Amino acid sequence: MGTARAAHLFGAQRFPSPRASSPRSAHERVIFGMSKTNGKDAGGPETGKNRETASQGDVEHKSKGKTTDKKAKKDAQKARADDHPPSSAAWARAVDAGMGTAPSLSPHRQPAVPRAAPGIVTVEPGTRFTLASVDPDATGGLEKAGAKAALAGVRERIKALQERLYAEHARSLLVVFQAIDTGGKDGTIRSVLEGVNPQGCRVWSFKVPSAEELDQDFLWRYHARAPGRGLIGVFNRSHYEDVLVVRVKGLVPEETWRERYGLINDFERLLTLSGTTILKFFLHISKDEQRERLEARLEDPEKHWKFDPADLTERKSWDAYRTAFDDALSRCSTPYAPWHVVPANRKWARNLMVARTIADTLEAMDPHFPPPREGIEGLKVPD
Numbered sequence: 550m551g552t553a554r555a556a557h558l559f560g561a562q563r564f565p566s567p568r569a570s571s572p573r574s575a576h577e578r579v580i581f582g583m584s585k586t587n588g589k590d591a592g593g594p595e596t597g598k599n600r601e602t603a604s605q606g607d608v609e610h611k612s613k614g615k616t617t618d619k620k621a622k623k624d625a626q627k628a629r630a631d632d633h634p635p636s637s638a639a640w641a642r643a644v645d646a647g648m649g650t651a652p653s654l655s656p657h658r659q660p661a662v663p664r665a666a667p668g669i670v671t672v673e674p675g676t677r678f679t680l681a682s683v684d685p686d687a688t689g690g691l692e693k694a695g696a697k698a699a700l701a702g703v704r705e706r707i708k709a710l711q712e713r714l715y716a717e718h719a720r721s722l723l724v725v726f727q728a729i730d731t732g733g734k735d736g737t738i739r740s741v742l743e744g745v746n747p748q749g750c751r752v753w754s755f756k757v758p759s760a761e762e763l764d765q766d767f768l769w770r771y772h773a774r775a776p777g778r779g780l781i782g783v784f785n786r787s788h789y790e791d792v793l794v795v796r797v798k799g800l801v802p803e804e805t806w807r808e809r810y811g812l813i814n815d816f817e818r819l820l821t822l823s824g825t826t827i828l829k830f831f832l833h834i835s836k837d838e839q840r841e842r843l844e845a846r847l848e849d850p851e852k853h854w855k856f857d858p859a860d861l862t863e864r865k866s867w868d869a870y871r872t873a874f875d876d877a878l879s880r881c882s883t884p885y886a887p888w889h890v891v892p893a894n895r896k897w898a899r900n901l902m903v904a905r906t907i908a909d910t911l912e913a914m915d916p917h918f919p920p921p922r923e924g925i926e927g928l929k930v931p932d
C-alpha cells in the first residue's frame with residue numbers, strides 16, 4: 550500500500566504486510582480514481598434482479614477488463630491474503646473486484662471500509678450468502694475474562710475518535726443494526742455507545758410506520774434521519790425492515806419488495822457519496838437462544854416490560870425470516886456498505902466485536918480537529 554489512506558482502508562497499519570512498500574496496487578488505483586473505469590458507473594450497485602445471478606466468479610470476471618496491471622492487482626491480493634484470515638482474504642478480493650463499481654470519489658470522501666473485528670463474518674459482495682454458514686456461538690477467539698476490560702478500552706477509543714468526528718464537522722458514520730426479535734440490538738447499542746457524547750450521536754428505533762410515513766416512499770423516514778455532518782447515527786432496525794417483516798408478512802406485493810434491494814443499494818450509495826460511512830451489523834442468534842431469551846422475559850419481573858406476545862407469533866415464521874435475511878444480506882452487501890454478521894449468542898463477545906469494528910472504522914475515517922481560526926495567536930481574553 551503506497552499511502553496512509555489506503556493503509557487505513559485495509560487496516561494495514563495494524564497488520565503490517567511484508568509487501569507494505571510495494572508499488573501502487575491496481576486496487577489503490579481504482580480507489581483513487583486512477584483506473585480506466587474512473588468516472589464511469591460500471592453498473593453501480595446491482596439491482597435485486599441482476600444480483601440474483603451474480604456470483605463471486607462474475608465479479609472477478611467483470612473486474613478483469615478494467616484494470617491495466619493484473620500483476621499489481623495479484624500482488625495486492627496476495628499481500629492481503631498473507632495477513633488476513635481466510636474469510637477476510639476472500640472478502641478483500643471481492644472488495645478489490647467490486648470497487649470498480651463504486652462511485653468515483655475524491656480521496657477525502659472515500660468511504661472507510663476496514664475489515665471487521667475477528668469473529669465477524671463479512672458478506673462478500675456479489676456472492677450468495679446464508680446465515681446457516683455462521684455459528685452463532687462463535688466468539689472470535691475471545692475469552693470472557695478480559696473481554697470486559699478490553700471493551701472499556703475500545704469504548705475510550707470510540708469516545709476520542711467521536712470527538713474528532715464531531716469537531717471536524719465534515720463526515721458522518723451510520724451504524725445499522727438488524728436482528729430477529731431478542732437478537733440484542735438494544736443491549737448492543739447500550740453497551741457499545743456507553744460514554745459517547747450524546748450531543749454527537751442520534752439513535753433511531755424504527756417501529757411500524759405511521760400513516761404519514763406510509764403516504765411517502767419507503768425510504769423517506771430513514772433518509773430524514775440519516776446522520777448529518779459530524780454525527781454518529783444509529784438505526785435500531787432500519788430500511789431493511791421493508792424487505793424483511795414487510796416481505797414475511799406480505800404487506801406489499803412481491804414485485805414491490807423485490808425492487809427494493811436495488812433501491813436500498815442506490816440509497817446507501819447516495820449516502821456514501823455524501824460523506825457517510827455505513828456500517829451494517831446483523832446480530833446472529835440461534836433459535837434455541839431466542840427461546841431462552843423469551844423465557845427469561847416471561848420469568849423475570851424486571852424483564853416483563855420487554856415481553857411482547859407478538860414475538861411468539863413472529864417466532865413461528867423463523868424460517869421465513871431466515872430466508873428474507875439471507876436474501877437481504879446477499880443482495881445488499883456492497884463494497885461501499887458491506888454486511889457484517891456478528892455471532893451474537895454470547896453477549897460479551899458480541900459487544901466487543903461490534904465495538905472494535907466501530908472503533909476501527911472511525912480510525913480508518915481518520916477525523917481531524919479543524920485548523921484554528923486565522924489570527925488567534927496572541928489574542929488575549931479581555932477582563
Ligand code: AMP
Pocket residue numbers: 755756757758786790791794795
Ligand atoms: P420493537 O423493535 O421490538 O420495538 O418492534 C418494532 C416493530 O415494528 C417490529 O415488530 C418490527 O417488525 C416493526 N416494524 C419496523 N419497521 C417496520 C416496517 N417498515 N414495516 C412494518 N413493520 C415494521
Ligand code: MG
Pocket residue numbers: 730731857860
Ligand atoms: Mg420487540
